[in-house]
Amino acid sequence: xxxxxxxxxxxxxxxxxxxxxxxxxxxxxxxxxxxxxxxxxxxxxxxxxxxxxxxxxxxxxxxxxxxxxxxxxxxxxxxxxxxxxxxxxxxxxxxxxxxxxxxxxxxxxxxxxxxxxxxxxxxxxxxxxxxxxxxxxxxxxxxxxxxxxxxxxxxxxxxxxxxxxxxxxxxxxxxxxxxxxxxxxxxxxxxxxxxxxxxxxxxxxxxxxxxxxxxxxxxxxxxxxxxxxxxxxxxxxxxxxxxxxxxxxxxxxxxxxxxxxxxxxxxxx
Ligand SMILES: C[S@@+](CC[C@H](N)C(=O)[O-])C[C@H]1O[C@@H](n2cnc3c(N)ncnc32)[C@H](O)[C@@H]1O
Numbered sequence: 001x002x003x004x005x006x007x008x009x010x011x012x013x014x015x016x017x018x019x020x021x022x023x024x025x026x027x028x029x030x031x032x033x034x035x036x037x038x039x040x041x042x043x044x045x046x047x048x049x050x051x052x053x054x055x056x057x058x059x060x061x062x063x064x065x066x067x068x069x070x071x072x073x074x075x076x077x078x079x080x081x082x083x084x085x086x087x088x089x090x091x092x093x094x095x096x097x098x099x100x101x102x103x104x105x106x107x108x109x110x111x112x113x114x115x116x117x118x119x120x121x122x123x124x125x126x127x128x129x130x131x132x133x134x135x136x137x138x139x140x141x142x143x144x145x146x147x148x149x150x151x152x153x154x155x156x157x158x159x160x161x162x163x164x165x166x167x168x169x170x171x172x173x174x175x176x177x178x179x180x181x182x183x184x185x186x187x188x189x190x191x192x193x194x195x196x197x198x199x200x201x202x203x204x205x206x207x208x209x210x211x212x213x214x215x216x217x218x219x220x221x222x223x224x225x226x227x228x229x230x231x232x233x234x235x236x237x238x239x240x241x242x243x244x245x246x247x248x249x250x251x252x253x254x255x256x257x258x259x260x261x262x263x264x265x266x267x268x269x
Contacts, residue, residue, distance in 0.1 A: 079160025
């Protein structure tokens with residue numbers, strides 16, 4: 001199996017990665033056979049899985065626009081994934097070209113590809129770091145000179161916290177990030193949930209663990225809401241993905257009551 005030119009040296013092409021599986025679900029081209037197979041296995045169990053990915057991207061777009069409208073001009077997108085249509089810098093810089101975006105991911109493929117497409121953008125770049133080590137992550141973010149901790153930051157944790165096990169203490173990671181963010185900062189979170197379709201959630205979680213060796217943790221409403229502890233929850237609170245401030249029918253990729261993701265935005269007061 002030849003390594004494609006876009007994949008960094010040393011990448012393991014025999015194990016699926018969440019970043020590349022998600023890229024495959026969105027119809028992207030930065031994934032390997034093993035990722036496409038994993039995405040297909042998920043779709044065989046839950047055929048509307050691609051709608052969930054679209055619904056999540058639509059929430060990301062609305063949340064970023066909301067944050068820019070609220071005065072945020074710098075974004076820390078953690079677990080940013082492989083760049084695909086509608087990236088944070090495109091959404092934010094369309095409204096204000098001065099918006100700065102730092103993409104952070106643990107996956108070297110995601111980081112390499114982000115750096116490549118951002119090479120001519122002075123206001124955006126990508127670094128490799130682990131959300132489970134917030135102090136180290138913030139050190140790397142600081143070294144880029146892109147994020148000014150004297151100004152409000154939009155922290156994006158979109159479809160990443162469900163990749164952390166309970167033992168990784170995801171709510172604590174969010175809280176550690178809040179502690180270093182200036183007042184007026186925001187956090188936007190989307191998270192896979194077992195609240196709406198528990199059987200489908202259980203099937204997908206078990207399949208990912210057994211077949212793909214990827215830990216995906218569908219959580220209940222209470223656990224996801226607890227991730228906003230200490231933040232002021234913005235209306236309408238923690239809701240199904242398509243119900244968070246929908247702008248048009250285009251945002252309704254999943255029917256109400258059927259979304260496998262919950263989302264919300266909080267502000268540090
Ligand atoms: C499903 S993708 C989401 C991409 C993008 N945020 C979105 O919602 O469209 C999740 C991303 O989180 C990254 N990730 C997983 N664990 C991480 C960790 N501990 N630290 C940083 N990134 C992580 C994965 O590599 C992957 O790119």
